[in-house]
Amino acid sequence: MALVKAGLVVLDCAEPEKLAGFYKELLEAEETHESANRVEILGAGGTRLAFRRDMNATPPSWPRPENSLQVHLDFVVEDLDEAERKIVGLGGRPLETKDASGPHEERGYADPAGHSFTLRCVPPTAPKSG
Template identity: 40%
Template sequence: MPPHMKLTAITLDCPDPEALAAFYRQATGLVPHPESNGDFAGLTRGDGFVIGFQRVDNHQPPHWPDQAAPQQVHLDFAVHDLDEAEALLLELGAVKPEHQPGGDRWRVFADPAGHPFCLTRS
């Protein structure tokens, strides 16, 4: 039997950790992680889960859905109102790619550092 493993963090590479943390903070309401510094910024949830952002020199963002620079990882967020969430995310600096395979079920976006993420109805 495999060991019990609890996912405690996801960390994304990016050129500017504090800027990307600010984007996700405004989008999710998560609070800043106390150990954030110039090369790392994090956001925490009440149960201890952390989304981290680490500085990588010469970061090459993914270009979804083009696999020449694959997405590598993506995040999924559940929201009550897709249109309302989309408007907020676009205002915060997200990009909505033309290719939207989810129909009415989900929408794909890219954060300011190029990482793809999806919104689904909760």
């Protein structure tokens, strides 16, 4: 048995219930824990996130250098445009960033509390049928 098991990513924010709601909708997640200062969710794909109340939380400024990157999440999607519409509809916003190098197309976003995350489109490996 492992001494240390994988935990979860915790995002500090002023309103954990509100931010958890954003990610619950985005990840089709279920809430696994809620207390006065913390909400935890489990996404349909197994992603575990928690949101902790911090009344002094300052949104990251990435890609600007001051108070830059505090945490960064990557999510894999099949359709970037559809995912972007959902993010914007939930209160997220696209970030202006330069195209990232690499084999996969990706786009940067900020959640309603300002945490950055990336959607990465991974081409299907199976041959197209029909």
